[in-house]
Amino acid sequence: GESVGLHLPTLSVQEGDNSIINCAYSNSASDYFIWYKQESGKGPQFIIDIRSNMDKRQGQRVTVLLNKTVKHLSLQIAATQPGDSAVYFCAEKAAGNKLTFGGGTRVLVKP
């Protein structure tokens, strides 16, 4: 069920700096992971994904790192811009089709 009174952790970053967002996932059987960006009042937007047979994947200004030993996922955003301000969620897929979402991190870019 939902957690009452949960507050999203916030990462404040200066414009132009790099951001690192972390996520601990729960299921060691998960074979696919996705990072999503969600702006206020909108649905999640795909950023980057990684399969469990990889430990790093790079996109445009973003890099995802996967450490299966400690069940940890991170998203690195290079040269963070004001448009990057949003809530970021990691999601994992285990057997079947369901995606399970992490708690989310709010990124606030300061000019």
Add this chain to the structure above:
Amino acid sequence: GAVVSQHPSWVICKSGTSVKIECRSLDFQATTMFWYRQFPKQSLMLMATSNEGSKATYEQGVEKDKFLINHASLTLSTLTVTSAHPEDSSFYICSARDYSGQYTNYGYTFGSGTRLTVV
């Protein structure tokens, strides 16, 4: 890329009435769709998995008689919140999965969400 359209984007209804939310895959066929609920400052919680032509699979704690899901075609799933109450007020989001393999993100595409307010 794959596009999922969700309608309406917001709705206000009176307590005790029912509300229907539509989720359409616009440029691909989605044999599987998912419905999520999101409360303010919280993550997305999966409510149910909708399979075309068969009954939906509900997550533990989600009342299937209250949240009716119909997936009658490969491009449309609907969620009906029956006898809505103020505690049902939330942001409802659908996701559709494309199995064609033409999109990179394993086919999970999300709609823009529906803000339901029950007064």
